[in-house]
Amino acid sequence: MKLAVIVPVYKVEPYLHQCIDSILSQSYRDLKVILVDDGSPDSCGAICDEYAERDSRVQVLHKKNGGLSSARNAALPHTEDCPLLTFVDSDDWLEPGIYQEAVSYLQGHPEVDILGYGHNKVLGSSSTPCLMPEMTLSREDALESYLTASKLSIEATVWSRVYRRRVVEGLTFREGSKWEDNVYSLEAFYRSEGAFHALPIAGYNYRIQRPGAITTTQLPDLRDLFADIEESIKRHTGDASYLAYANTLAVRSLWYHFRLLCRTPEAYETEAKDYLAMAYRLRRRPFLNHFRSRSKRIKFRLFLLSPKTFVTARRAFSKLKNKH
Structure with a gap:
């Protein structure tokens, strides 16, 4: 089952190699990695092209700057040959083996439409794991968990999940928004006909409070x-x-x-x-x-x-x- 990995890229030159290397070195090899150069003014576009030359699994899209949602939306039409879909932010990186774990579970459990996993919040040299207990939730229970916002609830972040592409087919992100993941996740769970399963694994490393990142804002504008x-x-x-x-x-x-x-x-x-x-x-x-x-x-x-x-x-x- 080919897994499409969508990576929007903009002004992340110091972090980009680590991000892409962590994807291409996954033990699960059947990947289509779509790097979207969102008009980055640094060398990110050239770095993406270098990876495409070296690895046939990498596809690069170059576009004018339009923001994170615009970059993700540009990649979505190129995932039609992939039954599975996920996202990675280009200043973050993956833990080894997480895609093998995710895809193996989905292959063995056709009743599951969306699979989630935990992440590490990385601040400088410190890392804090954020995990959910292993559980399988019906569509209705998954929606309730997402909307409850308790410590054990499902988070909005789209990069902490693998979707069966049919669930999100035609679903796009609202461009120009700072909160694009929230409604996308709600609609994905609502459109799902199957279950949600959470793996108690920190498979993703989320870099917080880097210069210029949205996470540096203390009081958000909603x-x-x-x-x-x-x-x-x-x-x-x-x-x-x-x-x-x-x-x-x-x-x-x-x-x-x-x-x-x-x-x-x-x-x-x-x-x-x-x-x-x-x-x-x-x-x-x-x-x-x-x-x-x-x-x-x-x-x-x-x-x-x-x-x-x-x-x-x-x-x-x-x-x-x-x-x-």
């Missing part, structure tokens, strides 16, 4: 995320089930963002108006309250019922707590 969700709802017009899932992703994301805003008074004063308007709109739609604890379920309901009251109470509680 406006793009909500625009992504709204666009995806339009794609599923009339689908009440998808609306509930998508709106759950929206209200859950808003809930966590308001908790961050409460801890950042300066940001709250400048941003709260926009996000409050979103809260009033989102609460009119159906959503699922997947929080496990009773207290969180109550707080979540209070937040949607009266966001201003929730924020006032939370900030007052924080001040009282800090005094003690």
Whole structure:
């Protein structure tokens, strides 16, 4: 089963060799590695071409700079001969043998449509493993896990999974967004007819806080995320089930963002108006309250019922707590 590996490439010259070498040295050899030079101004494009000359499994696409989503979308039409699909960011790298583990499991379990694995968060010379317990979830349970956002939930990152290509055929990333993985993952799980399986293996090394990386931003701007969700709802017009899932992703994301805003008074004063308007709109739609604890379920309901009251109470509680 040929596995397509899509790698967007832009201004990552110091990391690119490590990334590509970790893919091509995998023990699973039946790969199609699509390197997308997204108009990188450094030597990345030439490095990609060098790999293509040396290894017939490598295909290089050169395009004008359009961002991560644009680069991934450019590669997707070139995966038609591959029953499996995955992604790698070009400043990250793989652990040996992870594709063999993933593909072997999918070959032996045709009921599984999406297979996930853990990763290491790498900061300088330190590495922290992020693993899920081994488990198999139905489509509905996988969606619930993804939307719950607990410590053991499924993450949004598309590079931590291998997909059967039929699941994501025709599905693209919204270009220009900083949160492209969130809605793509939601739609992939929603479109899946089979199960999700998690391997308790850290197969991917995720480099955080490199210069210029999105992860250096402390308080994120979620406006793009909500625009992504709204666009995806339009794609599923009339689908009440998808609306509930998508709106759950929206209200859950808003809930966590308001908790961050409460801890950042300066940001709250400048941003709260926009996000409050979103809260009033989102609460009119159906959503699922997947929080496990009773207290969180109550707080979540209070937040949607009266966001201003929730924020006032939370900030007052924080001040009282800090005094003690």
